[in-house]
Amino acid sequence: MFKKIALAFAFSPRMEALIAETKKLVVTFESELVLIHVGKKTPELEEKVERVVQSKQLEGLKTTLVWKEGKPARMILEACRQHDVDLLVTGALKKEGFLTYYMGSVARKIIRKSHCSVMTLIDPQVETSSFSKVVINGTQLTVTPQVIAQGIKFSKQVKAEQVHVLNEIKMYGLQMGTAGEDSEEEVSNTRRQLVQNEIDYVQQILNTIDLADLRVNIKVTGGKWAIELARFCEKIEADILIVGDGRRLNFFDRIFPHDLEELLSTLPCNLLLIKK
Structure with a gap:
């Protein structure tokens, strides 16, 4: 799934934890490791990295090991392209945006412009984390079948115990379906049918995927998908949330600047952004 995994690291207290977490991913996916640091290369820093390695x-x-000097976002993305990276791992702050080192607009540039998938870890551990509870965004988008397929593949690889696919009722469909002078029972039936349509949408995708021993729960909710995903992840104490980016299919036209930025500003858990 990921042939090359890169870690963009800074010399911070969480450096060792991020390296440990990334190593576990590299071993799990039998990948190559690319370590990226943007900053001036000095003998002292080289020695420090060598000790950690x-x-x-x-x-x-x-x-x-890649050293680059220049603008962090540009250099990180350049290194990922040069080394054909499939997954870029970064640290993140749960309540203060994204990335402990590459703050603010730099983080958004990485998310928007990265050609590879991006994983953000909000609380990396030296003894490494587990991904036993996985939530996948099942909102109907062109990229969603790929996101669910990759999410299931990831879940099998990390031996997840719980996998949830969260879809949403299209509010305009609900409003149109109940706009007439229908009885309360008819409105309720319309809502149930809309929910069933969303369940069927996800189930049809799952029917094309080898689930192995995974048991997948499909949940349908109303409201903005970013908010509902965050709420659901917090409710079940999810370990990782998997969402998608079909940039060439104008996915970002839909979710920026509000939905994804809102999700990133208060990350409910670790995040895996699947790129095409």
């Missing part, structure tokens, strides 16, 4: 026993992995 040795302490985390990365020598047995196929590892490439």
Whole structure:
């Protein structure tokens, strides 16, 4: 699924935890590792990185260390392109936007312009995290079948115990379907049918995927998908939320600047953004 996994790291207290988390992903997906740092290369910093590499026993992995100087977002994305990275791992703050080191607009540039998938970890651990509870965005978009397929593949690889696909009732459909002078029973039936339509949409996608031993729960909700995803993840204490980016299909035209930015500003859990 991910042949090359990159970590954009800073010399911060969470550096070792991020490297440990990324190493676990590299081992799980049998990937190559690319470590990226944007900043001036000095003998002291080189020695510090070498000590961390040795302490985390990365020598047995196929590892490439990349140093770049310049604007962080541009250099990180350039390194990912040059090394054909499939997944970029970063640290994140749960309540203060995205990325502990690459703050504000830099983070949004990485999200918007990255050609590869991006994973943000809000609380990386040296002993590494688990991804036992996975939530996948099932909102009807052109990119959604790919997001669900990749989400299921990820869930199988990390041996998730719970997998939820969250879809939404299209509010305009509900409003149109109940706009007449229907009885309360007819309105209720219309709502049930709309919910069933969304369940069927997800189920048809799941029918094309090998689920192995995964048990997948389909949930339908109303309201803005970003808000509902965040609420649901917090409610079940999800370990990771998987959403998609079909940029070439104008997916970002729909979700920026409000929905995804809102989701990133208060990350409910770790996030995996699937790119085409």
